[in-house]
Amino acid sequence: MSHAGLVERIRNREARLTVIGQGYVGLPLAVEFARAGFPVTGLDTDLDRVTALNAGRSCSPDVESEDLATLLRQGRYEATSDFSVLEQSEAVLICVPTPLRKSKDPDISFVVAAAEQAAARFRPGQLVILESTTYPGTTEELLLSLFEGRQARVGVNLFLAFSPERIDPGNATFKVRDIPKVVGGVTPECAHLAAFLYRQIITKVVEVSSPKVAELAKLYENVFRNVNIALANEFALMCQRLGVSTREVIDAAATKPFGFMPFYPGPGIGGHCIPVDPLYLAWKMRLNGYEARFIALADEINRAMPRHVVELVTEALNRRARCVNAARILALGVAYKRGVGDMRESPALEIVAKLRDRGAEVSYADPYVPSIVLDGAVLKAVAVTDEELRATDCALILADHPEFDYRRIVEAAALVVDTRNATWGIPAPADRILRL
Ligand SMILES: NC(=O)c1ccc[n+]([C@@H]2O[C@H](COP(=O)([O-])OP(=O)(O)OC[C@H]3O[C@@H](n4cnc5c(N)ncnc54)[C@H](O)[C@@H]3O)[C@@H](O)[C@H]2O)c1
Structure with a gap:
C-alpha cells in the first residue's frame, strides 16, 4: 500500500488497526479508535484477558464493559492472541509493559517481543507506532533495526514513529481524546502519517522533530x-x-x-x-x-x-x-x-x-x-x-x-x-x- 493509499484509508476510517497490549493503555486507545469507526483488533498474550475482553468484560477503569460489548456486537473491536492478525494490519500500535529488572535497569523484553512479532509479519506500507514509555533511542536504535532487513525502507514503505501515552487511569476529566498527543517520526513522512492517524480521535496532536524528542518529553514529564x-x-x-x-x-x-x-x-x-x-x-x-x-x-x-x-x-x-x-x-x-x-x-x-x-x-x-x-x-x-x-x-x-x-x-x-x-x-x- 502506498503512503497516499493509507492516508485515504485512514481518512475513510477503513484502515485496519492492531493495538498490541490491551492493558491500562492499549485498551482505552483501541476502544477510542473503534468508536471512531476503525476496525480494531486488540492483541494480547494474556489468554484470560483476551477471553474476558471478547466476553465484553473491560479490564480498564477508563472503558465501560457496556461500551466494549457494543463495539464487539458492531464488529468494530475484537481481541485476539493470534499474531497472524498483524499480516492484515495497516497500522500497529505497541502498548506493552516497560518495567524494571531486579537490578533496576530497563526491561524492554516486552517491547522487543512485540516488535519482533510485528517485524516478522511486516506488510509494506505499514505504520508502526510505539507508545510504551522507554529510554531515548529505543525507536530509532532498536525498533528500526528489527524491521530493517525485511524489505522495510523507513519513510518509504515503513512508517515508524514514537508517541508516548499520557493516560491517567481513572481520571474522569482527561480521557484519551482530551490529552494532547506528542508524535515523533523517524522521517517527516512517518511523523505526518502517525499524527494524521491520531487526529482522527484526539483533539490536539503535536508533531516533534524526532522519536527521541517524543521519548524524552514523556520521560521529562514523569521525572518532573x-x-x-x-x-x-x-x-x-x-x-x-x-x-x-x-x-x-x-x-x-x-x-x-x-x-x-x-x-x-x-x-x-x-x-x-x-x-x-x-x-x-x-x-x-x-x-x-x-x-x-x-x-x-x-x-x-x-x-x-x-x-x-x-x-x-x-x-x-x-x-x-x-x-x-x-x-x-x-x-x-x-x-x-x-x-x-x-x-x-x-x-x-x-x-x-x-x-x-x-x-x-x-x-x-x-x-x-x-x-x-x-x-x-x-x-x-x-x-x-x-x-x-x-x-x-x-x-x-x-x-x-x-x-x-x-x-x-x-x-x-x-x-x-x-x-x-x-x-x-x-x-x-x-x-x-x-x-x-
Ligand atoms: N498505566 C499507566 O498509567 C500508563 C500511562 C502512560 C504510559 N504507560 C506506559 O504504557 C505501557 C503499557 O502500560 P500498561 O499500564 O498499559 O501495562 P499493562 O500491564 O496494563 O498492559 C500491558 C498488556 O500488554 C500485554 N503484553 C505483554 N507482552 C505482550 C506481547 N509481547 N504481545 C502482546 N501483548 C503483550 C500484557 O498481557 C498486558 O495485557 C508501559 O510502557 C507504560 O509505562 C502506562
Missing part, C-alpha cells in the same frame, strides 16, 4: 512529577521536625497564582510509571557517562517513605502507650493511588510487610482490591465497619479512596495515621491523629 513528589515528601519530613502542618504550608504556598504548582507528600510512589520511568533515563545517561543526580536523589527520598510511615505509626502508638508489636492496625487503601485498584509498585505492600515484621496484626480495607498476597499468604480485604474501626489500635490511611467515610474513621478509630491528608479539616484531638 517524581522529583516534585520527592520534594513534597522531604518537605513533610522537615515540617514534621518543625511541628508544622505540611498541608497548611503547601496550601498557603499554592495561593500564589503563578510560578507554583502544588505537590503533596504520601507514603511513597507507586504505579507502573512514576517510580519506573525516570530510571530508564538514568540508565541511558549512565551509558553516556552521565549520572542523573536529581533522579537518583528523588528516587532515594521516595523509596525511603514507606520506612518513614512505619516510624510514624510506631511513634503515634508510642504516644498512646502502645507498641507496634501485637497492635491491631487497619490499613485503609492499598492501591498505589486514589480511586484505582492498581497495585503495581504500591508502597502499601512494603508498609504492611514492615509492620507485620514488627509484630503488628495488620488487616486492610480497599474497595478496589479484594485480596493481596504477602509472603505467599493471601490477605482478604475487610469492610470498614464501626466495629472494625473500634477494634483497631491504629487506622492507617495509605490511599485516599473516595469511598471511605473519613469523618466516621476519625470518630471511631482510637488513632489515625493519615499519609494522604484525607482527614484534613476534620477536627480531632492532636494525640489521636497524625498527618504526614
Whole structure:
C-alpha cells in the first residue's frame, strides 16, 4: 500500500488497526479508535484477558464493559492472541509493559517481543507506532533495526514513529481524546502519517522533530512529577521536625497564582510509571557517562517513605502507650493511588510487610482490591465497619479512596495515621491523629 493509499484509508476510517497490549493503555486507545469507526483488533498474550475482553468484560477503569460489548456486537473491536492478525494490519500500535529488572535497569523484553512479532509479519506500507514509555533511542536504535532487513525502507514503505501515552487511569476529566498527543517520526513522512492517524480521535496532536524528542518529553514529564513528589515528601519530613502542618504550608504556598504548582507528600510512589520511568533515563545517561543526580536523589527520598510511615505509626502508638508489636492496625487503601485498584509498585505492600515484621496484626480495607498476597499468604480485604474501626489500635490511611467515610474513621478509630491528608479539616484531638 502506498503512503497516499493509507492516508485515504485512514481518512475513510477503513484502515485496519492492531493495538498490541490491551492493558491500562492499549485498551482505552483501541476502544477510542473503534468508536471512531476503525476496525480494531486488540492483541494480547494474556489468554484470560483476551477471553474476558471478547466476553465484553473491560479490564480498564477508563472503558465501560457496556461500551466494549457494543463495539464487539458492531464488529468494530475484537481481541485476539493470534499474531497472524498483524499480516492484515495497516497500522500497529505497541502498548506493552516497560518495567524494571531486579537490578533496576530497563526491561524492554516486552517491547522487543512485540516488535519482533510485528517485524516478522511486516506488510509494506505499514505504520508502526510505539507508545510504551522507554529510554531515548529505543525507536530509532532498536525498533528500526528489527524491521530493517525485511524489505522495510523507513519513510518509504515503513512508517515508524514514537508517541508516548499520557493516560491517567481513572481520571474522569482527561480521557484519551482530551490529552494532547506528542508524535515523533523517524522521517517527516512517518511523523505526518502517525499524527494524521491520531487526529482522527484526539483533539490536539503535536508533531516533534524526532522519536527521541517524543521519548524524552514523556520521560521529562514523569521525572518532573517524581522529583516534585520527592520534594513534597522531604518537605513533610522537615515540617514534621518543625511541628508544622505540611498541608497548611503547601496550601498557603499554592495561593500564589503563578510560578507554583502544588505537590503533596504520601507514603511513597507507586504505579507502573512514576517510580519506573525516570530510571530508564538514568540508565541511558549512565551509558553516556552521565549520572542523573536529581533522579537518583528523588528516587532515594521516595523509596525511603514507606520506612518513614512505619516510624510514624510506631511513634503515634508510642504516644498512646502502645507498641507496634501485637497492635491491631487497619490499613485503609492499598492501591498505589486514589480511586484505582492498581497495585503495581504500591508502597502499601512494603508498609504492611514492615509492620507485620514488627509484630503488628495488620488487616486492610480497599474497595478496589479484594485480596493481596504477602509472603505467599493471601490477605482478604475487610469492610470498614464501626466495629472494625473500634477494634483497631491504629487506622492507617495509605490511599485516599473516595469511598471511605473519613469523618466516621476519625470518630471511631482510637488513632489515625493519615499519609494522604484525607482527614484534613476534620477536627480531632492532636494525640489521636497524625498527618504526614
Ligand atoms: N498505566 C499507566 O498509567 C500508563 C500511562 C502512560 C504510559 N504507560 C506506559 O504504557 C505501557 C503499557 O502500560 P500498561 O499500564 O498499559 O501495562 P499493562 O500491564 O496494563 O498492559 C500491558 C498488556 O500488554 C500485554 N503484553 C505483554 N507482552 C505482550 C506481547 N509481547 N504481545 C502482546 N501483548 C503483550 C500484557 O498481557 C498486558 O495485557 C508501559 O510502557 C507504560 O509505562 C502506562
